[in-house]
Amino acid sequence: MIETFYKNIQEEQEDYFAEICLDFFNERLRVDDYRGNIPSLLGKIKSYVNAHQFTKVIIKARQEHVQLFLKNGYQPEALFKDYFNGSHAVAMTKYFTNERRKSEYWMDEDELLEKVSALPLKKDVPLLPENYHLRLAETKDADGLAKLYGEVFEIYPTPMNDSTYIKKMMNDGTLFYIVETNGQIVSAASADINYTYHNAELTDCATLPEHRKFGLMKVLIASLEEELKKRQIFCAYSIARSLSFGMNAVFHQRGYEYTGRMAKNCKIFDKWEDMNLWVNDLSQN
Incomplete structure (x- = not known):
C-alpha cells in the first residue's frame, strides 16, 4: 500500500x-x-x-x-x-x-497569518483534564493511532489510517506521543527524526473534534520537544495547513518562526493545501 x-x-x-x-x-x-x-x-x-x-x-x-x-x-x-x-x-x-x-486561497492565508502573528507567545502547557493520560506510543498502539487518523482525516498525504504503515514508521525511528482517555487515543502527534542532519519534523497532528477544547496539541508538541532535546536534536520544524488557524497558532505561540509558504503542497481533506513552514531552535528554549 x-x-x-x-x-x-x-x-x-x-x-x-x-x-x-x-x-x-x-x-x-x-x-x-x-x-x-x-x-x-x-x-x-x-x-x-x-x-x-x-x-x-x-x-x-x-x-x-x-x-x-x-x-x-x-x-x-x-x-x-x-x-x-x-x-x-x-x-x-x-x-x-x-x-x-496558482493558489486560490493565498490572500485568505495572508490574513490568517497576520492574525496568528498578532497572538502573544504562550509557552506554558495546559494541564490535562482528569482521566486524560499522556505517554510515548508503542507499536501496540498502531491500531488505535490508525483509527484516530482515519476518523480525523478523510484524505491525508500518507497512509496514516494503515496500522502496518504506522508500525513501520515507529520501527524506522519516528516518535509518537499520544493522549488517551477511557482506553481511546483521542490526540496524537509525531516527530520524524533525521539522524544524519539532526533535525525533526513535528507532524501527524490530530485530535478528535470533541476533545479539541482542552489544548491537547500544545501538550503533545511540548512533550515531543523535550524528547528531541534529550536526543540532542535541536532543529525542529513543522509544515502546517495555511488555512488552519489552530495549528499555526500552536506553533507561533510556542516560539516557532514562520519561514515561508509552499503552494499546493499536498492533498489533505478535500483539496490541494498550501502549507506554512514553522521552524524552531530548541537549544534556545
Missing part, C-alpha cells in the same frame, strides 16, 4: 548522488539530499517528472546552490533554518502546470 502513495529511492550515478521521494499521491517529486553534479541531477529529475506526470518538484537545497537552481527555473518558497546540522536549507520548487502553481 505504501508504494501507491510514495517510493523513496537512492539515485546513484557517476557524477551525483541523491535521495529522492517519488510522491505519487501528491503528484510531486522531493529531493531530500544530494551531492555532486547538480545539472545532471536536474536532468534526471525532469525524466522522472515526465514519466510520472508530476506537477511539482521540491528540493531541499544548500544555500550555496540556490543561484544554480534559480538559473534552472526553480524558485525559493521556504527556509528550513539549521536543517543541515546547523546550516540552512532552502525549499527550491518548480511547477509544471499553471493550475498547480
Whole structure:
C-alpha cells in the first residue's frame, strides 16, 4: 500500500548522488539530499517528472546552490533554518502546470497569518483534564493511532489510517506521543527524526473534534520537544495547513518562526493545501 502513495529511492550515478521521494499521491517529486553534479541531477529529475506526470518538484537545497537552481527555473518558497546540522536549507520548487502553481486561497492565508502573528507567545502547557493520560506510543498502539487518523482525516498525504504503515514508521525511528482517555487515543502527534542532519519534523497532528477544547496539541508538541532535546536534536520544524488557524497558532505561540509558504503542497481533506513552514531552535528554549 505504501508504494501507491510514495517510493523513496537512492539515485546513484557517476557524477551525483541523491535521495529522492517519488510522491505519487501528491503528484510531486522531493529531493531530500544530494551531492555532486547538480545539472545532471536536474536532468534526471525532469525524466522522472515526465514519466510520472508530476506537477511539482521540491528540493531541499544548500544555500550555496540556490543561484544554480534559480538559473534552472526553480524558485525559493521556504527556509528550513539549521536543517543541515546547523546550516540552512532552502525549499527550491518548480511547477509544471499553471493550475498547480496558482493558489486560490493565498490572500485568505495572508490574513490568517497576520492574525496568528498578532497572538502573544504562550509557552506554558495546559494541564490535562482528569482521566486524560499522556505517554510515548508503542507499536501496540498502531491500531488505535490508525483509527484516530482515519476518523480525523478523510484524505491525508500518507497512509496514516494503515496500522502496518504506522508500525513501520515507529520501527524506522519516528516518535509518537499520544493522549488517551477511557482506553481511546483521542490526540496524537509525531516527530520524524533525521539522524544524519539532526533535525525533526513535528507532524501527524490530530485530535478528535470533541476533545479539541482542552489544548491537547500544545501538550503533545511540548512533550515531543523535550524528547528531541534529550536526543540532542535541536532543529525542529513543522509544515502546517495555511488555512488552519489552530495549528499555526500552536506553533507561533510556542516560539516557532514562520519561514515561508509552499503552494499546493499536498492533498489533505478535500483539496490541494498550501502549507506554512514553522521552524524552531530548541537549544534556545
